[in-house]
Amino acid sequence: MQTNPSAAFVFRPVPKNRISEDALAQLVDMIVSGEVKPGERLPGERELAQSLSITRTSLREALRRLENMGLAAVRQGDGIYVRDFRREANLDFINFQAGRGAELEPQLLLGMDEARRLMSAMVVSLAARRADASDIKELRRVAGECPPDGSPELLSGKWDYDFYLTIALASKNGAFVCLINTMKGMFATFRPMYSLLDEGRRESIRDLNLRLVDAIESGDERAASAIVEERMRQDMEDLAKRAQSPEKRKGKTRKAGAK
Amino acid sequence: MQTNPSAAFVFRPVPKNRISEDALAQLVDMIVSGEVKPGERLPGERELAQSLSITRTSLREALRRLENMGLAAVRQGDGIYVRDFRREANLDFINFQAGRGAELEPQLLLGMDEARRLMSAMVVSLAARRADASDIKELRRVAGECPPDGSPELLSGKWDYDFYLTIALASKNGAFVCLINTMKGMFATFRPMYSLLDEGRRESIRDLNLRLVDAIESGDERAASAIVEERMRQDMEDLAKRAQSPEKRKGKTRKAGAK
DNA sequence: GTGGTACACTGGTTCTACCAATTCTATTTT
DNA sequence: AAAATAGAATTGGTAGAACCAGTGTACCAC
Numbered sequence A, B: 001m002q003t004n005p006s007a008a009f010v011f012r013p014v015p016k017n018r019i020s021e022d023a024l025a026q027l028v029d030m031i032v033s034g035e036v037k038p039g040e041r042l043p044g045e046r047e048l049a050q051s052l053s054i055t056r057t058s059l060r061e062a063l064r065r066l067e068n069m070g071l072a073a074v075r076q077g078d079g080i081y082v083r084d085f086r087r088e089a090n091l092d093f094i095n096f097q098a099g100r101g102a103e104l105e106p107q108l109l110l111g112m113d114e115a116r117r118l119m120s121a122m123v124v125s126l127a128a129r130r131a132d133a134s135d136i137k138e139l140r141r142v143a144g145e146c147p148p149d150g151s152p153e154l155l156s157g158k159w160d161y162d163f164y165l166t167i168a169l170a171s172k173n174g175a176f177v178c179l180i181n182t183m184k185g186m187f188a189t190f191r192p193m194y195s196l197l198d199e200g201r202r203e204s205i206r207d208l209n210l211r212l213v214d215a216i217e218s219g220d221e222r223a224a225s226a227i228v229e230e231r232m233r234q235d236m237e238d239l240a241k242r243a244q245s246p247e248k249r250k251g252k253t254r255k256a257g258a259k
Numbered sequence C: 001g002t003g004g005t006a007c008a009c010t011g012g013t014t015c016t017a018c019c020a021a022t023t024c025t026a027t028t029t030t
Numbered sequence D: 001a002a003a004a005t006a007g008a009a010t011t012g013g014t015a016g017a018a019c020c021a022g023t024g025t026a027c028c029a030c
Helices: A019-032 A045-053 A058-067 A091-099 A104-129 A133-144 A152-156 A157-170 A174-182 A184-191 A201-217 A222-245 B017-034 B045-051 B058-066 B091-099 B106-129 B133-144 B158-170 B173-183 B184-193 B201-217 B220-242
Strands: A072-073 A081-082 B072-074 B079-082
Touching: A019 A058, A019 A091, A019 A104, A045 A058, A045 B158, A058 A072, A058 B058, A072 B058, A072 B220, A081 A174, A091 A174, A091 A184, A091 B058, A091 B106, A091 B173, A104 A157, A104 A184, A104 A201, A104 A222, A104 B106, A104 B173, A133 A157, A133 A201, A152 A157, A157 A174, A157 A201, A157 B017, A157 B133, A157 B184, A174 A184, A174 B091, A174 B106, A174 B201, A201 A222, B017 B091, B045 B058, B058 B072, B058 B091, B091 B173, B106 B173, B106 B184, B106 B220, B133 B158, B133 B201, B158 B173, B158 B201, B173 B184
Parallel strands: none
Antiparallel strands: A072 A081, B072 B079
16 A cells, blocks of 8 residues: 555646536436426526526526536527436436436446447447557557556546547547547546556556557457456456455545545 | 428427527637637637627627537636647537538548447347337337338438437437437438438338347347348448439438528 | 735626517407 | 407527636735
């Protein structure tokens, strides 16, 4: 346990407090909890703003995102209507929920992980098919710069996300790049659950990633996918192990307050 | 409200002219065209609003979406910074671009199609693995209700989207449902390029979809994926055919809207 | 150099008034 | 009585100004 005595703090990624975000969170909760049902029409902007103790202007900024997530439909002269989030919500909604650590339905949570795995395998295959010399160089650089155990970049999942983004860029598919970006919050959500926090895993991850780059370089799609699967398998294994002795876990949970 | 029997237009998604959307489009163009470069800081809200001949209030609503797409970062007391859309944009960006018929980079366009195919095959596999009796019933219903040739629901891609959404629901993976929803604009974009507009194809599509439901019902992942591939192949084939005799195409293009 | 401090930015929020689209209702017309 | 019509009433959309709250910078004292 090589604890960093002095600077365990580093960057503060989330001081952002926009009142419209708070209001948005409340509205999302209302919808997800079923307090307001799909198809239902909620109060007008003026009344709603007053209920939330904010201005109509701020409320409207929240509403823009709300309809962007697919949770509401706003029509001039008519009103604000709640949509069925189970059928019509999009990834922006998932990210918003994940980003603020909101409790997601377990079914949705598992689905996110499944999607992440399938997606990763796919992107890796494409990368193996199309990566050129400069891509390989960049991949090797990022893979080699794997941060030390316990570093915030590793814990937060930021680095892991960067690595997969680099792979996506190597896949020459802009849509997948966008997809990875869309799921950024998703990545950050799952990392803390997995095993990157365990001592020793870091080297394993690093080796696996470098081997992955090799596989991509040689254009071996099957091998590349297999490595990704192996990585996921190891993650699950460690997760199960930790579930038996939860005290061994070191990283702090993501609900760390201001102080 | 029932559909008007006289007009075959169905719903008008309405080119809702929210002024903030127009402003947003201009901002996006600025960024995508490279007129403003990544990392660059653009004028303050007040000045920017004046340049666009709108109010700061409206501009701010546009900015919320802009940063939501990953194209800009807004920081209080600091300013508005342009981000690298090639690396940081998300699917919301793609949908916005596709939804307004903006010319996408060909590389991105191909990537979208590729992603759509791979994704479809994946979701279908999952559905084959998990669909229960009620899912099958629903799937069969939607597949059977395939609208007639030339109907706006078919042309717009709305029905095709509904069908795949139903499949996603049957896959029991909420994340994929959200993913499909996120790519709604993408579906609408590709439909007009494909062959649904051709006479006769409608029956073919319908048969293929019903066979797909059968495959899902019997839990045959491989067969289900194969049918999806077949469908895509037919689409590409018809597309190539039409490229030789472009006059045969019937549907109107989607560049209707006024400015 | 270090640390404070005032000031000039920039975005965030609030207000108020008014425009524009939709819905509802009472009236008129047939 | 039924349909068409005109006109509130309601709701979202825009405008514009004022003020609050963080940031960065230059200047100053130590």
